[in-house]
Amino acid sequence: MITCPIFFCAYIKAMVKIIYIEHNGKEHVAEVQNGLTVMEGAVQNDIPGIDADCGGSMSCATCHVYVKEDWYDKLPKKEMGEDDMLDQAYEPNSNSRLSCQISVSDDLDGLKVHIPEKQV
Amino acid sequence: MIKTDAVIVGAGPTGLFCAHQLGIIGLTCEIVDNLDKIGGQCIELYPDKPIYDIPAVPKCTGEELTNNLIEQIKPFKFNFHLNDRVQEIINENGNWIVKTTNGKKFKTPNVVIAGGVGSFEPRKFPTKSAEKFDGTSVLYSIKDKTIFKDKFVAIFGGGDSALDWAIELSNISKVSLIHRRDEFRGAPASVQKIKELSKKNIINLFTKYSIKDVKGNGSLEEVEIKNEEGESKILKADYVLGFFGLIMQLGPIAEWGLNLDKKAIPVNTENFETNKKGIFAIGDICTYPGKLKLILSGFHEGALAARGCFKYARPNEKYRFEFTTASNTIKDRLGVK
Numbered sequence: 009m010i011t012c013p014i015f016f017c018a019y020i021k022a023m024v025k026i027i028y029i030e031h032n033g034k035e036h037v038a039e040v041q042n043g044l045t046v047m048e049g050a051v052q053n054d055i056p057g058i059d060a061d062c063g064g065s066m067s068c069a070t071c072h073v074y075v076k077e078d079w080y081d082k083l084p085k086k087e088m089g090e091d092d093m094l095d096q097a098y099e100p101n102s103n104s105r106l107s108c109q110i111s112v113s114d115d116l117d118g119l120k121v122h123i124p125e126k127q128v
Numbered sequence: 129m130i131k132t133d134a135v136i137v138g139a140g141p142t143g144l145f146c147a148h149q150l151g152i153i154g155l156t157c158e159i160v161d162n163l164d165k166i167g168g169q170c171i172e173l174y175p176d177k178p179i180y181d182i183p184a185v186p187k188c189t190g191e192e193l194t195n196n197l198i199e200q201i202k203p204f205k206f207n208f209h210l211n212d213r214v215q216e217i218i219n220e221n222g223n224w225i226v227k228t229t230n231g232k233k234f235k236t237p238n239v240v241i242a243g244g245v246g247s248f249e250p251r252k253f254p255t256k257s258a259e260k261f262d263g264t265s266v267l268y269s270i271k272d273k274t275i276f277k278d279k280f281v282a283i284f285g286g287g288d289s290a291l292d293w294a295i296e297l298s299n300i301s302k303v304s305l306i307h308r309r310d311e312f313r314g315a316p317a318s319v320q321k322i323k324e325l326s327k328k329n330i331i332n333l334f335t336k337y338s339i340k341d342v343k344g345n346g347s348l349e350e351v352e353i354k355n356e357e358g359e360s361k362i363l364k365a366d367y368v369l370g371f372f373g374l375i376m377q378l379g380p381i382a383e384w385g386l387n388l389d390k391k392a393i394p395v396n397t398e399n400f401e402t403n404k405k406g407i408f409a410i411g412d413i414c415t416y417p418g419k420l421k422l423i424l425s426g427f428h429e430g431a432l433a434a435r436g437c438f439k440y441a442r443p444n445e446k447y448r449f450e451f452t453t454a455s456n457t458i459k460d461r462l463g464v465k
Contacts, residue, residue: 061245061376063421067173092313095286096373099254101356128375
């Protein structure tokens with residue numbers, strides 16, 4: 009019974025919708041595979057404004073995004089070190105996250121992230 | 129002018145192992161890096177983070193990996209040119225003339241770009257007005273601390289550089305320390321010291337503030353800071369110092385006439401040559417179908433690029449493949465019996 013793909017789909021979506029909003033307001037809706045990070049979703053879908061120089065090792069702060077309050081609290085909590093890296097980001101504030109640290113899951117279907125004016 | 133068989137741009141793990149491979153096949157090289165130390169991202173970004181995917185090394189830190197690579201190329205006595213950056217590459221009768229920011233010149237048939245994601249540069253203030261004072265009163269590093277004597281100095285940042293300089297300069301200057309949140313990432317002892325100095329009014333501490341503007345007619349006079357509630361304060365400042373770590377920027381590489389795909393250089397996978405004859409790209413900076421940004425891939429790429437260099441450095445010789453276990457020539461080069 010468990011091998012039935014339809015059975016699975018009812019519980020875990022293969023793809024999750026993430027909305028990336030550029031600094032100029034331009035919206036990009038991307039289908040991101042469950043389990044990838046928001047950063048990887050941006051890179052795979054050629055969304056401008058997320059550089060991700062270090063490739064996701066939380067050591068460059070060039071995948072910085074802002075997440076508004078309605079979504080911010082639903083995100084996985086920051087791990088140690090993320091705020092330290094955010095200190096170095098371009099214009100960080102209390103809505104800042106590193107998108108490489110946000111794993112995409114069903115709960116985040118429809119997540120909106122705002123991309124800063126620039127990463128450096 | 130220094131003549132060499134190859135100039136390697138970047139002293140990260142990929143550049144170091146490529147140097148090893150050049151040495152093994154009997155070629156010389158000179159290695160240039162913008163940082164003041166050898167190791168690239170491994171040393172600058174994650175010296176203490178364990179790496180688990182170096183073949184046959186179950187676990188090592190960025191620093192250990194770098195030290196082992198340095199040890200491995202020691203027999204070849206290659207020169208490192210640190211704190212220097214390759215600025216310009218010009219073709220001259222089939223050779224490349226490589227010029228650095230510090231005025232060094234190399235003549236070589238081969239340039240191997242192992243530049244990671246570019247060179248490390250200090251992150252700057254986002255405020256446009258800070259550019260006007262860049263290098264004079266808005267600074268991102270300190271060469272001579274005596275210029276701050278009896279001056280008003282505003283220091284931004286929450287890491288060790290910001291804290292250490294705030295403590296140090298509080299002896300000779302009127303220091304304000306501004307940081308975007310209450311927590312500091314610097315060493316706990318330094319944080320403690322800063323809090324003490326702030327309590328004694330020796331340092332003005334502003335947390336949850338960031339820079340808004342810098343002002344001055346001719347010379348810098350004040351810096352305006354803001355918090356997230358939109359409140360702002362104006363501080364008197366002769367100097368503004370920013371310590372936000374380093375960022376990797378492609379820099380001059382973008383101007384060498386190489387094909388670029390986003391921030392990476394496309395190469396062929398036979399010898400990792402770019403669209404320019406004698407210019408190779410290896411490691412994170414190169415791209416090709418199936419590219420993996422792993423250190424082990426960089427090692428492989430460096431080994432093949434070194435063989436590619438042989439063709440141009442020794443046009444009249446035929447490259448002969450040899451194993452280090454069996455070749456007496458290689459053992460001689462390594463200085464082992």
